[in-house]
Amino acid sequence: MLIDPRTDSRALGLYVHFPWCIKKCPYCDFNSHPLKESTDQGAYLDALLSDWQHQYELLGEGRLAGTPLGNFTSIFFGGGTPSLFKPDYLHALMNEIPSLGAETTLEVNPGSAEYFSFEDYKAAGINRLSIGAQSFSNAQLAALGRVHQMQETLQAFERARGAGFDNINLDLMWGLPGQTVAGALADLQQAIDLSPQHISWYQLTIEAKTEFARRPPVLPKDGFLQDIETAGLALLADAGFERYEVSAFARPDKKSIHNLTYWSFGDYLGIGAGAHGKIGVEHRVVRTQQPSQPRLYQHNPRTIAPVPVNTEQRALEFMMNTLRLIDGVEQSIFEERTYIPWESIQTVWHELVTLGLVASDRCAPTPLGLRYLDSVLERFL
Ligand SMILES: C[S@@+](CC[C@H](N)C(=O)[O-])C[C@H]1O[C@@H](n2cnc3c(N)ncnc32)[C@H](O)[C@@H]1O
Ligand code: SF4
Known part of the structure; x- marks a missing residue:
């Protein structure tokens, strides 16, 4: 790789x-x-x-x-x-x-x-x-x-x-x-x-x-x-x-x-009808989305306007993706890709560790957390 x-x-x-x-x-x-x-x-x-x-x-x-x-x-x-x-x-x-x-x-x-x-x-x-x-x-x-x-x-x-x-x-x-x-x-x-x-x-x-x-x-x-x-x-x-x-x-x-x-909340561009992109620029995360209808898209494929993703959404999206990974990612990646300090979710994370749903040393689910992923993610809503 x-x-x-x-x-x-x-x-x-x-x-x-x-x-x-x-x-x-x-x-x-x-x-x-x-x-x-x-x-x-x-x-x-x-x-x-x-x-x-x-x-x-x-x-x-x-x-x-x-x-x-x-x-x-x-x-x-x-x-x-x-x-x-x-x-x-x-x-x-x-x-x-x-x-x-x-x-x-x-x-x-x-x-x-x-x-x-x-x-x-x-x-x-x-x-x-x-x-x-x-x-x-x-x-x-x-x-x-x-x-x-x-x-x-x-x-x-x-x-x-x-x-x-x-x-x-x-x-x-x-x-x-x-x-x-x-x-x-x-x-x-x-x-x-x-x-x-x-x-x-x-x-x-x-x-x-x-x-x-x-x-x-x-x-x-x-x-x-x-x-x-x-x-x-x-x-x-x-x-x-x-x-x-x-x-x-x-x-x-x-x-x-x-x-x-995708699963580590990394960056990607998306081209084509309905394609999404997500990218971190100057401490902001922005998304792009093209119109789904091929006819509309073909009519003007140069219309995308990057839309900033707000703080709550960034934290939730990061967790929705990375907690699907069996080994997750390092906790430092959270701040690197969301521009939100890990400390701001520390309390919630600690509660989830206590319940046996996530790992203490990584941003990763436990086998139990993987089974109840929806409940884990609710904590970040
Ligand atoms: C875009 S399609 C793959 C390529 C090609 N269109 C095909 O179907 O052969 C992506 C994959 O998502 C899975 N998929 C699509 N709809 C699904 C559904 N409702 N539930 C579970 N898997 C689904 C299928 O396995 C499919 O191959
Ligand atoms: S309609 Fe069938 S062939 Fe087309 S993308 Fe969906 S799963 Fe694949």
Whole structure:
């Protein structure tokens, strides 16, 4: 790891959003819209380039000068389904972005494999893939409204390896409609058998305004969910995957640098429709957010106005992120990234230590605190 964003505040990430998918999944509340024949990817590339230039002048230039090589530490193409973005366009964008040495991730939906070649993405500078497997049961994939079957996930993984990708994450979800403990473990085992470097294992949540919220599927009961979680965590640990965040598991040295930046309240810029950024400038923390609607965004991608984050919000956001990390961060990072003295939260922290919910010597949760994270965070409201 060139820079560890948990300890080194010079780290700087870049998030690039691609807001289209082949079809909207019924559980998903990400900013994604069905891709149409008429979707003009060239116009979106122009908007991204213009957005990048603007943010570079506004925030990036000075901030990048403070990173060790003047480059981003990590770049993340997320979505939506950025594997639908034409590789030539990705290439054109990457040519403009200081990326040498950066962990550069692309999210891939296995159902989009016919639209691209992994070799092209490699040539464009992508060095990490995050493949949305979700499940290896075709019945589950159908229930989740996915556009692919498990065979396509296996093929995508093989092709990615064949193209030389040696840093791959698999996204899996658990607690799926009608899922049994055996079914969830079979999914995990299949993922482990592929030997990825990283597994993200998310519990399915029903998000407001999604198809699943309108027509809720029957999910496993709480007792089952607990059994799935306990058995799944043991399986991942036995297979040598270290749990370093609530839902993230990695082989040694393969933690996601980009996600560690978010989880340690580090700095990142965000370009693209609906993209967020967060950056510390001159003892202030500011946020940026682009309009979610691709049409609105493309109409004027140079409108972002950084908004300062107030003191209470800064403390809460810091805790919401860092306490998801199993090992947390050093307490000194709190002041470094929020510009608030640790002493101002000392009393609350001490109470939480006494309750056995957080560590005394680090800004980190205990296993009990991780389980009751919402209650811990309430103390910072
Ligand atoms: C932007 S998507 C990943 C890339 C690509 N769009 C795909 O789905 O293959 C990010 C990941 O978040 C997870 N996710 C999305 N909605 C979720 C939900 N409601 N509950 C739990 N995990 C969810 C899925 O595992 C998904 O792969
Ligand atoms: S493919 Fe990914 S981003 Fe698109 S709707 Fe499905 S889960 Fe959401």
